[in-house]
Amino acid sequence: MDNPGKFYITTPIYYVNARPHIGHTYTTVVCDAVARRQRMMGLDTWFLTGTDEHGQKIERSAAAAGCSPREFVDKIASEFRGLWDRMRISYDDFIRTTEPRHVRGVQALFIRLQERGFIYKGSYSGQYCVFDELYVDAVGPGSPCPECGRPTETVHEENYFFKLSAMEGPLLKYYNEHPGFIRPETRRNEVIAFVRSGLRDLSVSRTSFKWGIPVPNDPKHVIYVWLDALANYMTAIGFGSDDPKDQEKLARYWPADVHMIGKEIVRFHCVYWPAFLLAADLPLPKSIIAHGWLLFEESKMSKSRGNIVRSETILDTLGGDALRYFLLREIVFGQDGSFSFDALVQRFNADLANDLGNLSSRTLSMITRYFQGEVPYPSPSERTPADEAIAKLAEETIADFHAQFEQFQFSRALETAWALVAAVNKYIVENEPWAVAEREDKDSRARLATILYTSAEALRIVTALAHPIIPDATARIWTQLGLGNISHLDLRALAWGQLQPGTRLGKVEAVFPRADKSTIERMQQMEQQHSAESATPAKPEEATPAAGSEGASAPPGVPSSAPVVGERVGTSIDNKITIDDFLKVELRVGEIKVAEKVKGADKLLRMEVDIGTEVRQIVAGIAKVYEPEKLVGRKVVIVANLQPRKLRGLESNGMIVAASFGDDGQPVLAGFLEDVPVGAKLK
Ligand code: ME8
Numbered sequence: 001m002d003n004p005g006k007f008y009i010t011t012p013i014y015y016v017n018a019r020p021h022i023g024h025t026y027t028t029v030v031c032d033a034v035a036r037r038q039r040m041m042g043l044d045t046w047f048l049t050g051t052d053e054h055g056q057k058i059e060r061s062a063a064a065a066g067c068s069p070r071e072f073v074d075k076i077a078s079e080f081r082g083l084w085d086r087m088r089i090s091y092d093d094f095i096r097t098t099e100p101r102h103v104r105g106v107q108a109l110f111i112r113l114q115e116r117g118f119i120y121k122g123s124y125s126g127q128y129c130v131f132d133e134l135y136v137d138a139v140g141p142g143s144p145c146p147e148c149g150r151p152t153e154t155v156h157e158e159n160y161f162f163k164l165s166a167m168e169g170p171l172l173k174y175y176n177e178h179p180g181f182i183r184p185e186t187r188r189n190e191v192i193a194f195v196r197s198g199l200r201d202l203s204v205s206r207t208s209f210k211w212g213i214p215v216p217n218d219p220k221h222v223i224y225v226w227l228d229a230l231a232n233y234m235t236a237i238g239f240g241s242d243d244p245k246d247q248e249k250l251a252r253y254w255p256a257d258v259h260m261i262g263k264e265i266v267r268f269h270c271v272y273w274p275a276f277l278l279a280a281d282l283p284l285p286k287s288i289i290a291h292g293w294l295l296f297e298e299s300k301m302s303k304s305r306g307n308i309v310r311s312e313t314i315l316d317t318l319g320g321d322a323l324r325y326f327l328l329r330e331i332v333f334g335q336d337g338s339f340s341f342d343a344l345v346q347r348f349n350a351d352l353a354n355d356l357g358n359l360s361s362r363t364l365s366m367i368t369r370y371f372q373g374e375v376p377y378p379s380p381s382e383r384t385p386a387d388e389a390i391a392k393l394a395e396e397t398i399a400d401f402h403a404q405f406e407q408f409q410f411s412r413a414l415e416t417a418w419a420l421v422a423a424v425n426k427y428i429v430e431n432e433p434w435a436v437a438e439r440e441d442k443d444s445r446a447r448l449a450t451i452l453y454t455s456a457e458a459l460r461i462v463t464a465l466a467h468p469i470i471p472d473a474t475a476r477i478w479t480q481l482g483l484g485n486i487s488h489l490d491l492r493a494l495a496w497g498q499l500q501p502g503t504r505l506g507k508v509e510a511v512f513p514r515a516d517k518s519t520i521e522r523m524q525q526m527e528q529q530h531s532a533e534s535a536t537p538a539k540p541e542e543a544t545p546a547a548g549s550e551g552a553s554a555p556p557g558v559p560s561s562a563p564v565v566g567e568r569v570g571t572s573i574d575n576k577i578t579i580d581d582f583l584k585v586e587l588r589v590g591e592i593k594v595a596e597k598v599k600g601a602d603k604l605l606r607m608e609v610d611i612g613t614e615v616r617q618i619v620a621g622i623a624k625v626y627e628p629e630k631l632v633g634r635k636v637v638i639v640a641n642l643q644p645r646k647l648r649g650l651e652s653n654g655m656i657v658a659a660s661f662g663d664d665g666q667p668v669l670a671g672f673l674e675d676v677p678v679g680a681k682l683k
Contacts, residue, residue, distance in 0.1 A: 007257050117163075148674060206224065620656045
C-alpha cells in the first residue's frame with residue numbers, strides 16, 4: 001500500500017553519449033526544487049537521478065572515441081554526477097544502469113514478465129532507429145525515422161517480444177480511471193490517441209550488439225534499452241533484491257509520486273512503462289509530468305544540433321542560484337522556453353541583484369545601524385495601514401505560493417513571491433526609515449522599529465518560500481537574519497509574525513554579485529572556447545564526448561558535417577583562418593526543388609534550390625553519384641554568398657557543400673540528421 005507521508009521523485013536517467021548541458025540541468029533543477037520543498041513540508045522524500053549507459057548508440061560512441069564502452073560510460077557518468085554535486089543537487093541516490101543492482105533488477109523484471117506470459121520469442125525484420133533506440137514503421141534501408149528523421153537501419157533478428165498489443169485495453173482503462181496520471185492534459189490526450197490507434201507487440205531484446213543486460217538464460221540477447229532504462233525507477237530502490245533492507249525501501253517509496261521528463265520521451269514513460277508494470281502486476285507511478293524544451297537559438301538545445309550551453313559557464317560567472325532562478329522563473333513549466341545570456345543576466349539583475357538583493361541589504365544594514373544588529377520590537381501603537389497591508393499580503397503570498405508550486409507553476413509562484421518583494425521595497429521607500437531615524441523622539445523610534453520589523457519579517461517569508469529554488473542565497477540571507485540553518489525550517493508552519501524581536505543578526509553582506517554586459521561577453525567567450533576545444537579531435541586516451549557525440553554516432557555513410565570544398569577564405573601566417581574569416585562565408589540550409597542532368601555534361605546537374613529568401617539555380621558536378629529525381633526535397637548546405645559563375649553556359653549561383661574523397665574526388669552531400677528549416681544559417 002502506498003505510504004502517504006512519503007514523496008518519491010525521479011529525473012530521466014540521462015544518456016551518457018553526451019555531456020550534460022542546461023537542458024538536462026533544467027529537469028534536474030525542477031526536481032531538486034520540488035524535492036527540497038517536499039522535505040521542508042515534512043514529507044519523507046526520496047529523489048533519484050542517474051545515467052542511462054547501455055545500447056548501441058553508446059557502444060558506437062565509445063568506439064568512435066577509441067575506448068571501451070566501460071571507460072566511456074564511467075567518464076561521462078562522472079561528469080553528470082560531478083555537475084549535480086557542484087550544483088548541490090539534493091539527490092538521494094544516483095543510479096547507473098551498468099551497476100549490478102540494476103542489472104539484477106532488470107533481469108528479475110524480465111523473468112517476471114516471461115513467467116506471466118507477456119514475453120515470447122519471435123522474429124523481427126524491419127527498420128530500426130539507433131538514435132531513438134526504436135523499431136519504426138518505415139520502408140526500406142535508410143528511410144527516415146518518423147520520430148527524428150535520421151536514416152533507419154534494417155535489422156533481421158530473432159527477438160523476444162513483449163505483448164504490448166494485449167495492453168491496449170488495460171492502458172486505456174487505467175488512463176481513464178487516473179486522470180492525473182499523465183500531465184499536462186495535452187500530453188495525456190496525445191498518449192490516449194496513440195494507444196487508441198492500436199499497439200503492436202514490442203521487441204524487447206537485441207542480438208546485433210553486446211553492450212546491454214543479457215536476457216536471463218539466453219545471453220546471446222541483450223534486453224531492449226528502454227525496458228532496461230525505465231526499470232531504473234524501481235531497481236534503484238531495491239526491486240529485484242532479496243535483502244530485507246531493499247525490500248523495505250521498495251515498499252516505503254514505490255510507487256513513485258512523480259516521474260519528471262521532457263516531452264520527447266512521453267511515449268516510453270506513458271505507454272511502455274505502465275504496460276510493463278501492468279503486465280508484471282506491479283503498482284504504477286502516480287504521475288508522469290512532461291515539461292517542454294529549453295530552446296537556444298530557436299531550436300531544442302541538444303548536442304546533436306550543436307546549440308548547447310553548459311551549466312558550468314553560468315556557475316563560474318553568476319553562480320548556481322542565478323541559473324536555477326532563471327530556469328524556474330523564465331520558463332513557463334510545461335511549455336517550451338528560450339534561453340539567452342541576455343535574458344539570464346537581465347533576470348538576474350532585475351529580480352535577484354536589485355529586488356531581493358536590495359531588500360535584504362538595506363533592511364539588514366539599517367537594523368545593524370539603528371538597532372545595533374538586533375531585530376527591533378514592532379510597536380503596536382505605531383502600526384499603520386501600510387504595515388497591515390504588508391502583513392496581509394505576506395499571508396496571501398504564502399497561500400498562493402504553495403498552491404501554485406503544488407501545481408508545478410513555478411514561474412507564477414516566483415512571480416507571486418516577488419510581488420511581495422516589490423511591495424516591501426516600495427513600502428520602505430514610502431516610509432523612509434532613514435528619515436524617521438533622523439528624528440530622536442520616542443514615537444519616531446517606535447515607528448522606525450515597526451518599519452524595520454515589517455521589512456525583515458517579509459524578507460524572512462520570501463527567503464523561506466524561495467529556498468527550494470535558490471538554496472544558496474536564501475541560506476545566506478537566513479544566516480544574516482540570525483536564524484541559523486534554513487534547512488531545519490518547517491514550511492508548513494510559515495506564518496507572519498514568527499520573527500522574534502531581539503534576534504541578533506549575523507554579518508550582513510551582499511548576496512548577489514552584480515552582472516553587466518561584460519558578464520554576457522565572458523559567458524559567450526567561455527562557450528565559444530569550449531566548443532572550439534571540444535571540436536579538436538580527441539586522442540583515444542583522452543576521449544571526449546565531442547568525439548562520441550550524437551553526431552559522431554550516426555550510422556556509417558551518413559555525413560553529420562562536411563567541409564566546404566574548394567573555397568579559400570583567407571589565411572593567416574600559420575595557415576589558420578580567424579573566426580571573422582570563417583564568418584565571411586554565408587552557409588545556409590537549402591532545399592532542392594528541381595534537379596536535372598545538364599545536356600552534354602555527364603558530371604553536371606542543374607538544380608533549383610530554395611534558400612529561404614529565394615530560389616537559386618546552382619550547377620554542381622555530382623551527376624555521377626546522385627540521380628536527380630532522388631535529390632528533390634533533400635536539404636543541403638549552400639554557400640550562399642559565392643560570386644556567380646558560368647558552367648556550360650548556365651549560371652551557377654552558389655555552391656553545394658559536399659565531402660570529397662578518393663582519387664576521383666567522389667562527392668557526398670552534407671546534410672542534417674534532424675529536420676532544419678530552409679534558410680537556417682550555419683555557423
Ligand atoms: O532520453 N530542454 O536521455 P537524454 C529540456 N536516457 N529538457 C531537456 C533538453 C532540453 N533542450 N535536453 C535534455 C534519454 N533535456 C533517456 C531517458 S529515462 C528512463 C531514459 C532533459 O540524455 C529532459 O528531461 O536524451 C529530457 O527528457 C532528457 O533530458 C533526455 O535526456
